[in-house]
Amino acid sequence: MFRKKEKPKKREGFIKRLRARINKGKNWLTYDLANLVPGGEIGEGMLENLESLLVMADVGVETTELIIEDLRKSLLRNELKNLDALKAGLKRSLLRILGSVERPLTIEASENPFVIFMVGVNGAGKTTTIGKLAQHLKNDGYSVMLAAGDTFRAAAVEQLQVWGERNGVAVVAQQSGADPAAVVFDAWQAAKARSINVLLVDTAGRLQNQTGLMDELVKMKRVVARHDETAPHEIMLVLDASQGQNALVQAEKFHEALGLTGITVTKLDGSAKGGILLAIANQLSVAVRFIGIGEDIEDMQPFRAEEFVNALLTSGDEG
Numbered sequence: 001m002f003r004k005k006e007k008p009k010k011r012e013g014f015i016k017r018l019r020a021r022i023n024k025g026k027n028w029l030t031y032d033l034a035n036l037v038p039g040g041e042i043g044e045g046m047l048e049n050l051e052s053l054l055v056m057a058d059v060g061v062e063t064t065e066l067i068i069e070d071l072r073k074s075l076l077r078n079e080l081k082n083l084d085a086l087k088a089g090l091k092r093s094l095l096r097i098l099g100s101v102e103r104p105l106t107i108e109a110s111e112n113p114f115v116i117f118m119v120g121v122n123g124a125g126k127t128t129t130i131g132k133l134a135q136h137l138k139n140d141g142y143s144v145m146l147a148a149g150d151t152f153r154a155a156a157v158e159q160l161q162v163w164g165e166r167n168g169v170a171v172v173a174q175q176s177g178a179d180p181a182a183v184v185f186d187a188w189q190a191a192k193a194r195s196i197n198v199l200l201v202d203t204a205g206r207l208q209n210q211t212g213l214m215d216e217l218v219k220m221k222r223v224v225a226r227h228d229e230t231a232p233h234e235i236m237l238v239l240d241a242s243q244g245q246n247a248l249v250q251a252e253k254f255h256e257a258l259g260l261t262g263i264t265v266t267k268l269d270g271s272a273k274g275g276i277l278l279a280i281a282n283q284l285s286v287a288v289r290f291i292g293i294g295e296d297i298e299d300m301q302p303f304r305a306e307e308f309v310n311a312l313l314t315s316g317d318e319g
Helices: 014-022 028-036 044-056 061-076 083-101 126-139 154-167 180-193 211-227 245-258 275-284 305-313
Strands: 114-119 144-148 170-172 198-202 234-240 262-266 288-292 300-302
Touching: 014 305, 044 061, 061 083, 061 275, 083 275, 083 305, 114 126, 114 211, 114 245, 126 144, 126 154, 126 198, 126 262, 126 288, 126 300, 144 154, 144 180, 154 170, 170 180, 180 198, 180 211, 211 245, 234 245, 245 275, 262 275, 275 288
Parallel strands: 114 198, 114 234, 144 170, 144 198, 234 262, 262 288
Antiparallel strands: 288 300
């Protein structure tokens, strides 16, 4: 007797999975907003409770004050009459902050490769993000090359080579302990010779307070600029959302040292509640390029402010 072959289970869309993971269990806005106003009355006391809630959700004091002040003005105008009105007002405020950093990565055509430096601390998911980004770019029709600029960890080079094989893209690497700037130099020349569209450069997972390692990144930046004064064209910081306010400190330090042009936020499927994106958007104004919620290729998608805010304000079971 033959068993009927089961159809593969259809996977839910990215936004629905994001919504479910941010709001899993009794997580912040969806669950807590309803419980802040059990009697349906919106008042100053409720705003104070919401203020505490936002701070605890990694939104940060400065950004939280901005949001609450916006809602307080609406309250004085008698616009916050029920929970739905509160959600609408909160949505407007969040979109005002996040909309300014919704700027997709744009690859500019040139006779030279478009160079992207990927930076961040160990454990943020930087090398995995490079692999996913390489696949995204290939799917968009770009040719891609990877440069193994993290020469301090042999495992980092091996991991990058695995992603290179998986995506069918070349990886330029040298022996462990080699000068990262020399790797970048070789990779740029190889990419130029092969008319590669995009060169993705992995870098060592630096702690933002290690001045010597930051200086090395600056050196790598200087080396590639000698061949193309417009390069690197993107300096993308990969941040682990579960790090909370420490992720904001990392972003500030990297931005100060290198001048970030983009940020990718990973691990929104963990303990993170998404509030750190608001703090980063408000205080740095650096473009958020991608967000990630898991290990698979499709678990990293371009950041879209309205979809993200809707995920914050809608439970995983809704829509």
